[in-house]
Structures are given as structure tokens and as C-alpha cells.
Amino acid sequence: MTSKPARSIRVVTLYDDVMNVYADRGNEIALRVRAAEHGVNVEVTSVSLGDPLPAEADLVLIGGGQDREQRRIADELAARGPALRAWAEDDTAMLAVCGGFQLFGRWYRDASGTELPGAGVFDVTTLAPGPGAARCIGDILAAAQIEGVREVVGFENHGGRTYLGPGARPFARVEYGRGNNGEDGTEGAVFRNAIGTYLHGSLLPKNPALLDWLIAAALRHRYGAGTPEAHIDMLPAPYAERAHAASMAVARRRSPKFEPVVK
Amino acid sequence: MVATEGPTIRERAALMLGRAAGTAARRFGRGGGTALPGLVAGALAPSLLERLAQQSGQGVVTVTGTNGKTTTTHLIASILRAHGVDPLTNPSGSNLERGLVVAYVEAAEPGGRIADAASRVGVFEVDEAVLARLFPRLRPRVAVFLNLFRDQLDRYGEVDSVGEGWGGMLASADPGCTLVLNADDPSIAQLAAETRAQILTFGIDDREVRLAQADHASDARFCRCGGRFAYEAIFMGHVGIWACTSCGERRPNPRVSARRIELSAEGSRVEVSIDGALVTLEIPMAGLYSVYNALAAAAAAHALGVPVTTIARAIADAGPAFGRQERFEVDGRSVRVLLAKNPAGMNELLRALVAGSRDSQPVHLLAMLNDGIQDGQDVSWIYDADIEVLAGRDVTVTCSGDRADDFALRWHLAGIDPAAVIPDTEAALDAALGRTPRGARLDVVATYTAMIDVREALARRAGVGSYWEVAR
Ligand SMILES: [Zn+2]
Numbered sequence: 001m002t003s004k005p006a007r008s009i010r011v012v013t014l015y016d017d018v019m020n021v022y023a024d025r026g027n028e029i030a031l032r033v034r035a036a037e038h039g040v041n042v043e044v045t046s047v048s049l050g051d052p053l054p055a056e057a058d059l060v061l062i063g064g065g066q067d068r069e070q071r072r073i074a075d076e077l078a079a080r081g082p083a084l085r086a087w088a089e090d091d092t093a094m095l096a097v098c099g100g101f102q103l104f105g106r107w108y109r110d111a112s113g114t115e116l117p118g119a120g121v122f123d124v125t126t127l128a129p130g131p132g133a134a135r136c137i138g139d140i141l142a143a144a145q146i147e148g149v150r151e152v153v154g155f156e157n158h159g160g161r162t163y164l165g166p167g168a169r170p171f172a173r174v175e176y177g178r179g180n181n182g183e184d185g186t187e188g189a190v191f192r193n194a195i196g197t198y199l200h201g202s203l204l205p206k207n208p209a210l211l212d213w214l215i216a217a218a219l220r221h222r223y224g225a226g227t228p229e230a231h232i233d234m235l236p237a238p239y240a241e242r243a244h245a246a247s248m249a250v251a252r253r254r255s256p257k258f259e260p261v262v263k
Numbered sequence: 264m265v266a267t268e269g270p271t272i273r274e275r276a277a278l279m280l281g282r283a284a285g286t287a288a289r290r291f292g293r294g295g296g297t298a299l300p301g302l303v304a305g306a307l308a309p310s311l312l313e314r315l316a317q318q319s320g321q322g323v324v325t326v327t328g329t330n331g332k333t334t335t336t337h338l339i340a341s342i343l344r345a346h347g348v349d350p351l352t353n354p355s356g357s358n359l360e361r362g363l364v365v366a367y368v369e370a371a372e373p374g375g376r377i378a379d380a381a382s383r384v385g386v387f388e389v390d391e392a393v394l395a396r397l398f399p400r401l402r403p404r405v406a407v408f409l410n411l412f413r414d415q416l417d418r419y420g421e422v423d424s425v426g427e428g429w430g431g432m433l434a435s436a437d438p439g440c441t442l443v444l445n446a447d448d449p450s451i452a453q454l455a456a457e458t459r460a461q462i463l464t465f466g467i468d469d470r471e472v473r474l475a476q477a478d479h480a481s482d483a484r485f486c487r488c489g490g491r492f493a494y495e496a497i498f499m500g501h502v503g504i505w506a507c508t509s510c511g512e513r514r515p516n517p518r519v520s521a522r523r524i525e526l527s528a529e530g531s532r533v534e535v536s537i538d539g540a541l542v543t544l545e546i547p548m549a550g551l552y553s554v555y556n557a558l559a560a561a562a563a564a565h566a567l568g569v570p571v572t573t574i575a576r577a578i579a580d581a582g583p584a585f586g587r588q589e590r591f592e593v594d595g596r597s598v599r600v601l602l603a604k605n606p607a608g609m610n611e612l613l614r615a616l617v618a619g620s621r622d623s624q625p626v627h628l629l630a631m632l633n634d635g636i637q638d639g640q641d642v643s644w645i646y647d648a649d650i651e652v653l654a655g656r657d658v659t660v661t662c663s664g665d666r667a668d669d670f671a672l673r674w675h676l677a678g679i680d681p682a683a684v685i686p687d688t689e690a691a692l693d694a695a696l697g698r699t700p701r702g703a704r705l706d707v708v709a710t711y712t713a714m715i716d717v718r719e720a721l722a723r724r725a726g727v728g729s730y731w732e733v734a735r
Contacts, residue, residue, distance in 0.1 A: 026646030
């Protein structure tokens with residue numbers, strides 16, 4: 001074992017006491033364990049309603065919530081929008097899942113017709129379809145559009161349909177499942193090192209390549225690209241790899257192969 | 264409107280065909296499920312449900328909530344039997360309309376009548392998502408509400424939608440109906456405001472058994488006024504001694520209240536006050552969640568007029584319900600089967616496994632995760648369960664089931680690397696038994712369909728009744 005420089009990343013979890021409906025806490029658990037394997041210390045600041053944002057962050061996590069919970073946080077999160085956008089412009093790593101992804105967009109019109117303002121990190125908008133429209137529920141397998149990460153796998157469960165604006169790139173292309181809206185084959189959004197996605201499952205535990213991508217991005221943000229502190233070795237992740245493979249098989253077996261909707 | 268005389272010709276025919284369907288399904292072995300006779304009969308005569316309620320001459324008890332329905336229903340039925348009343352009840356876990364109709368199909372005489380109908384009580388567990396539809400048709404005399412946790416969001420959509428669907432049903436409840444409510448679960452206790460029915464509350468008044476810190480998997484953190492709850496003590500999930508920080512509403516003082524609780528990995532001893540009458544309950548099932556089930560059953564029986572001494576005797580003598588802490592003797596090991604289907608339930612049974620035992624006491628586990636419709640296809644919930652409560656203990660775990668690899672990863676992340684990961688039930692059972700010393704206990708923690716599989720395997724090895732013989 002070579003000696004590593006002491007290093008740490010500053011992680012901010014947003015509203016983890018409110019937005020945690022689909023076990024997004026698994027992302028933080030996996031982050032702590034994997035970071036420790038890389039010899040990276042994780043300093044977590046939990047920011048909920050009324051709490052101030054810290055001055056800096058290398059990685060931001062936000063999970064999903066039901067409409068009721070999204071309504072509780074939307075105004076405050078939108079007010080934090082300029083700060084979060086500045087962080088994203090400055091290459092802070094971010095992972096926003098499901099309801100958190102929706103509220104990291106421009107706006108979300110919920111099932112009651114109320115339009116909730118978003119933080120605007122991603123150029124996306126989300127509409128809850130009328131009653132009667134089916135939720136997008138099921139296993140999902142998608143090809144990630146970021147470097148060094150291939151397939152991502154998880155479970156999606158959302159009523160809202162998300163559409164990318166001209167300033168947004170998809171995080172992944174749907175192979176099995178529904179993705180942002182079930183029509184255009186896009187899944188999530190990516191802006192610099194910020195990722196928004198509908199995938200839970202939880203996402204990071206069983207997508208070790210994506211987890212390493214986020215840790216590496218957070219280290220680069222903290223120490224600068226090319227520094228020894230920012231380097232992480234390729235480490236095996238046998239439990240995660242097996243769960244990843246098993247979940248891919250489930251998605252291929254159980255979910256519809258994505259076919260674009262022709263309009 | 265259903266006539267008040269005997270069953271109609273159509274209903275009798277439906278019952279007959281339902282019975283025939285059941286016989287045929289059993290001939291083909293398991294897989295048809297216990298629901299087939301109910302599906303057939305219910306489709307032919309939808310009025311059977313009302314007729315069933317009518318034939319329960321002493322009224323109907325419904326039991327609903329996320330966790331504990333089967334055990335509580337089983338306990339109420341056991342208490343009634345001890346009281347000399349023969350309950351009509353649905354097969355365990357079969358808690359949709361068709362499951363209730365099965366109870367009728369099984370109990371009906373060829374003419375469609377139920378023997379001694381005038382003296383019978385219907386005791387039915389009802390799925391929380393269908394209760395609103397069945398409630399006005401069953402018109403229960405006693406309706407038990409246990410708790411509301413997150414469960415199978417892939418099936419129910421969101422936690423909130425379940426409780427919200429109950430409003431209209433409670434507003435129109437009979438004033439003579441008694442709602443048995445868990446005072447400690449604010450999402451249940453607050454139902455009292457929505458009804459003219461009688462209210463009977465149960466809860467825990469022993470602060471010694473509170474959690475040192477809140478569970479992760481808490482769901483009802485917000486009052487219906489929008490305010491946040493504060494807790495003087497939390498017993499599990501969001502269940503405890505609560506008050507709203509905004510409108511000031513607080514947990515009602517429970518009329519059926521547990522005063523002193525001694526927990527062990529085998530069972531509990533609880534001093535209970537039932538409307539002021541003190542009694543000691545010996546509960547032969549482990550875990551604080553079993554205490555809640557026993558309190559709910561005691562409250563329901565009290566509402567039906569069963570004497571307190573009969574309640575205590577019947578609970579002490581009650582065996583476990585199907586797959587809920589059932590025990591099997593296999594190869595000199597005692598094997599206990601524990602159903603885990605959501606984070607709150609899993610947390611409670613993990614705590615029950617080590618209740619009252621030293622940290623150094625070895626724990627032998629077979630942990631089984633399936634992802635069928637009845638298990639929940641989304642296995643995310645394992646990350647909301649606090650597997651970490653076992654970290655640092657002497658735990659030997661074998662992971663199994665269709666999603667064995669997902670479960671193994673979860674245990675690994677909790678700091679407990681599995682001794683083996685074997686999807687196949689029989690092979691995993693062999694491995695887990697092999698790692699359990701003779702004379703020790705193997706605990707099997709399993710989701711619903713995995714529980715059915717492993718129970719079948721255990722029953723065969725132990726030479727006891729199969730699913731069909733027990734659950735019918
Ligand atoms: Zn309130």
C-alpha cells in the first residue's frame with residue numbers, strides 16, 4: 001500500500017430529512033464507504049430548511065420527495081438557485097435524484113397544477129401529466145454520456161415528464177425503461193460536473209463507475225486537476241460490480257426496450 | 264341493496280364455483296395462490312362481500328396498516344376463540360377483496376349459509392390501499408389502524424396517497440363503530456378528527472424502550488396542519504410520543520397502554536392498562552413491533568367486550584401467524600422465519616434479533632431478498648433499513664433470493680460482509696444451516712415470496728405442514 005496524502009472532500013446534503021423517499025440515503029452510505037477505500041475523508045454538512053449553505057462544497061447531494069415535500073422546499077431551494085448555479089459553474093460535483101432533479105431544473109408544474117420554481121442548475125422543465133397518465137415506474141438501464149462511465153442502472157418512479165431545454169445535455173440514453181419523458185430517450189441531465197437523474201435503487205451503491213466519477217470530480221474541485229491529491233486509483237468493487245450486473249439483467253428482462261415516440 | 268334473507272341463487276352458484284376453483288388450484292400445487300376461489304366467486308357475484316359481512320352476525324373487525332396486519336388479525340381471532348366465539352377470517356396475507364371472499368367460500372355450507380352465523384365475528388385483515396373501497400361495504404363494528412409506513416412505493420405510488428384516501432370513508436363511518444387507533448403514530452392518531460365513530464387508542468407509555476436516535480425511515484414528519492412534529496420519545500420510525508410544534512396537537516393518552524416492557528430475543532413481558540384494569544401480557548413473539556400488535560389486538564377484543572383475563576391468556580397461548588416468527592426444528596437447529604417487507608419492519612426485526620442479548624452473542628442469519636410484485640419490484644428500500652444496527656456484532660449472514668447480489672452489497676456497505684451469496688433457496692439454506700452450530704438459532708429474514716419459498720423448504724425438512732395445509 002503506497003502512502004496517500006491526507007485528503008478530504010466537503011459534501012453538502014440538501015434537505016435529506018425531507019427529500020429521501022426512494023432511499024436516496026444509500027447514495028451517501030456508498031459515498032462514505034467508497035471514499036474511505038480511496039483514502040478520502042468525507043466531511044458532510046447537512047443543510048435543511050432554514051439552514052445556511054456553507055461557503056464552499058465539492059459535492060452536493062439531493063434526493064427525491066413526494067409532491068407535498070417538494071412544495072415545502074421549492075421556494076427556499078429556488079432562492080438558493082444563484083448560489084447553487086455558481087457552484088455548478090465552478091465545477092462542484094452534484095447529484096440530484098428524482099424530485100431533487102426536478103427542482104434543480106427551471107420549474108416543475110406538479111399534479112395539482114401548482115408551478116414550483118426550481119434552482120435552475122439544469123435547463124430542464126418538468127410537467128406532471130393529468131390524472132390518468134401512468135407514472136413511469138420500473139427498472140431502467142441507460143448508457144451514460146459522461147467520460148469513463150458506461151451503463152447506469154437503477155429504478156425509476158416518477159409522475160413528472162421532464163424536457164431538456166437548449167442549454168441541457170442528457171445524462172444518459174435510455175436502453176430499457178422510460179427516462180425523462182418516455183418519448184425522446186433522454187435520461188436526466190448533465191451540466192459540467194452536476195448530474196440530475198431519475199435513477200434510484202439506490203443509484204451510487206450499484207453504479208461504482210459513476211460513484212468514482214463523482215469522487216474524482218469532487219477531489220479535482222478541492223485540490224485542482226492533476227494534483228496528487230486529486231488522483232484516485234482503479235480499485236475493484238466486487239460487491240458493487242455484481243449488484244450492477246444483476247440489476248442490468250433485471251432491467252433487460254423486465255423493462256421495455258426503449259422505442260422513441262414518433263409524433 | 265342485498266336482501267336480508269339467505270344468499271341468492273347467483274351467490275350460491277358463485278360460492279360453488281369458487282370452491283371448485285380452489286380444489287382445482289390445490290390439485291395443481293402452489294402458484295395459483297389462495298386467492299383463486301375468491302377471484303372466481305367475487306367475479307360471478309360481487310355482492311358476496313356484503314353477504315359475508317351480513318353473515319358475521321356479531322359484526323366485522325377490520326385490521327389495516329402497513330406492518331402487523333397478519334399477526335394482529337391472528338391474535339384477535341385467537342382471543343375470540345378463547346372467548347368461545349368462532350371467528351370467520353381470511354387466509355393470512357390474502358387481504359384484497361378476493362381474499363375476504365375466500366373466507367366466505369371456505370366457510371359456506373352448500374346452501375350458501377354459514378353455520379352458526381348469528382354468533383360469528385368476521386376478523387379480516389384489509390390492505391391499506393383497498394380499505395376505503397371495502398369499508399362502506401363491510402361496515403365494520405371495530406376497525407383497527409396499526410401504522411402507516413413507506414411500503415412498496417412501486418405499487419402504491421406515494422405514502423401520502425394511502426392515508427389521504429381514508430378521509431371520506433371515516434367521515435361516513437357509523438357512530439356505533441369503534442376505531443382502534445395507534446396513539447403513537449401521528450398519521451393514525453390524527454384520523455380521530457375525521458370521524459363521528461367511537462375512538463379507542465393504544466400506545467406505549469414506557470420511555471425506557473425509546474430509541475437513542477431516530478430511525479432513518481420516518482415518514483410522517485409533518486402534521487396535517489403543515490407543522491413539524493417534535494418527539495418526547497421515539498419507539499420506531501415516526502412512532503412515539505409526539506406533538507405538533509405548530510398547532511399544538513399532541514399524542515392522545517392511550518386507553519390501552521403498555522407501562523412496563525421487558526424485551527428479549529424470544530418474546531416480551533408487558534404490563535398493560537386496559538381502561539384502568541391492569542394485566543400482564545406474556546407475548547410469545549419478539550420485538551417492540553409485536554408489542555404494538557398485541558396492544559392493538561387487546562384493544563380490539565376489549566371493544567368487543569372480551570374480559571381482560573381472557574385476552575391475556577389467549578395472547579400468551581397464541582402461536583405465531585404464518586411466516587411471522589414461525590419456528591422449525593431442522594438438523595438440531597432452531598430456525599425462525601421473519602417476514603421483512605419494508606424499512607420500518609426490517610429495522611424492528613433486526614432490533615428484535617438482538618433484544619436483551621450481549622454484543623458478543625453470535626447472530627446467525629439467512630437474508631433473502633426477492634423482487635416479485637408481492638415483494639416490491641423496487642429493492643431500493645433496503646437502503647432505508649438500518650442494517651448498520653448489527654455492525655460490530657458477531658454476525659454470520661448468508662444472502663439469498665432473486666436479488667441476493669443487491670442484498671449482499673447492502674450488508675457490505677453496512678460493514679458486514681456476507682459469508683456467502685447464494686440465490687437458490689435450498690442451497691442457501693444448506694449453507695446457512697452449515698454455518699449455524701447445533702443447538703443455536705438461525706434467523707431467516709425474508710421478503711414475502713422468499714418467505715413462502717424458504718418456509719416451504721423448512722416445513723419439508725422439519726416434517727410439518729405445507730403452505731396449503733396451514734394457510735387455507
Ligand atoms: Zn399541527
